[in-house]
Amino acid sequence: MSPDLPLSPDAGRPLDGITVVAVEQAVAAPLATRHLADLGARVIKVERVGGGDFARDYDHVVHGTGAHFTWLNRGKESLAVDLKTGEGRDVVRRLATRADVVVQNLAPGAAARLGLGAADLRAQRPELVVVDLSGYGSGGPMEQRKAYDMLVQAEAGLIAITGTPETPVKTGIPTSDIAAGMYCVQAVLAALLRRWRTGVGAEVEVSMFEATVEWMGYGLYTGMYTGEQPARMGLSHSSIAPYDAYPTRDGQLLIGVQNDRGWRTLVTSVLESPELAEDPRFATNVERVRHRAECDAAVAARTSRWTNAELDARLSAAGIPAAQVKSVADVVSHPQLRARDRWRTIATEHARVDALLPPVTFADVEARMGDVPAVGEHTRALLAESGTDADDLLRRGIAEQAGA
Template sequence: MTLPLDGVTVVSIEQAVAAPLATRNLADLGARVIKVERIDGGDFAREYDHVVHGTGAHFVWLNRGKESIAVDLKSIEGRAVVRRLVDTADVFVQNLAPGAAERLGLGADELRSNHPELVVVNLSGYGTAGPMSDRKAYDLLIQAESGLISITGTAESPVKTGIPTADIASGMYCAQAVLAALLRRWRTGQGASIDLSMLEATVEWMGHAMYTQMHTGMQPARMGLGHSSIAPYDAFPTSDGQMLIGVQNDKGWRALVTDVFDLPALADDARFATNVQRVRHRHECDAVVAEQTSQWTTAELDARLAAAGVPAAQIKDLDQVVDHPQLRARNRWRTIATENAPVEALLPPVTFADTEAAMGDVPALGQHTHALLIESGLEAAAADDIVSRSVAFQAKRLQPAQTK
């Protein structure tokens, strides 16, 4: 069976996380993704670090299955090449600095004036209107502006999330918007101009915390691993570590104290019989649970909780996640190529019964430039000249500085 987006072409001027995540999701679903990069180093995520056989971890995560063309967008020649590629594409995505696409002649209105069926996504920090529309934005800044940092961490210290949550939120909404626009286009022939704000994507994810504030007037407390509205919901000690237990309802509490702790009287204790009461008496409730969980090792307690159907999880480090038995049992890892060595990559979480995600290779900077220049309509000699100039520029850029 074919992949859902076979035959769809996406051109993307992208960097960092949000837009590359969106287009990688489209590539996994079968779309052809042409990634436009700067000639002076390309997507700067390539150089965040060199931990994956000399390539940046962010870049390897976000850019499999794409073709890379390196052109100088400051030149008339480079802009013309990109414009010709976009004119034959289905989707154009960009997350340049505010106003940059329009200055390059690659704004949605201009592109769709003679290509009305094109789907264009402008992904920015704050959207195309409003008092902050001209500001640059990064994940950390959006986490702050959206209130995410204010509810993350402990009572003593707010923290950002350990992954780029704002980038991921906006990247996922971007991919969703493209799919919706393509579905409408296949029905009506109509393209789309889409404005996507990282701030708005992340505020949407604030969900219950935002509604709590709106309807109580109270800022939700930072709870660490706990939950402001549920108890017991936290990490509890074992004899050799910790176990996270999340009792979502009163039936779960009864199962915990009766089937795991063998203390059925606690099921009807007035302080703990309902979630509202358990939250009200959180410290007492957590102390009772901790006294019991500390009697077993983590493995023993995990087995008891699973047998009783009580939601729980071991708090794993990343080396344990890489070799997680559930992922291995479901055969979720594949091997893909990078410019220096093969690496393992995780299949996307959405599994089609009749086909598998594309899982293409991670491109080197400008790896497909020559072929794409020819495809854009250039003669072979002109393409050769552009590539040779780009290679020369790269070589000069990478030369060590001369000391006097």
């Protein structure tokens, strides 16, 4: 299709017709391929015989299904085969020769040892896009190291700048996994676009460590060019003030003021303290950061006059950025998500559950919110598609069909 041709009135989902084979486990790669499935791709998830992806059993809190697994694996077909056998590997290779993309996050070097590495697969299908997602990338002294999310956060410096001055902490979500997964999606889309133009496939590496170091952003550059370790600031910000949680009569609100005009509006229109606008200690952001303790104390002394709801309304009316600290239950029932109709119902092997639409919203088509598969739910059909004797492999335990 030429880039100059107009789009069809019914363009469909962006990745309709794309097939992805995912030899994946845990979080990073499954997150990437779930986003591809949401965008319309057919995703064939290769799982272990006798349990499948171990993320299935992190817990069983979603009506018997793991929370991680429910989040990461909707819209996929599950193929359970034993990759330690030649027959199991042949099934995956045959499916890969018909696919557009292969994503894998096995242990470093494992895919190549199984004959499922990028070089082997693209020798059969040069236009294939193969993405290897690992902890630290190929080569280097840490290539073979275990790469759990917390450990990567520590190596990348994220834990050192997260938490309070007294206590470093990891983030409350698997940031390194998510960062790598999102770069994996970006890599797949870019490689497919290049293939559309040139017919050439791709071999791509994504490293959890490098993805997380990239997300260190301004903290990394601040440390590099000042020679100082950025401080852990809790809810505060190293370069902006006021930027923190401030007390109210019945709780606290987060307020962030990023420029001097906002400061003047905050203290005059919201806090009814115009004298603070003229205080030389607070006249500019540089001065407010220099006198952070006094600035925060002045704001806190005034915010405590109102309730959360009252102060939130005043801040909103004045255009001052603010937020309430929501619990998970608050987020589930958040009026913004409800007003924008962001929840859908999908099926798991045990029950129907609510799932959140992905944040990318196309005006003309909705994301495909597929079901979460049981281990090997689609094995028999996929074995047949690969040209394999399904009954033989299932009888010998090389493959597994859900419910069999």
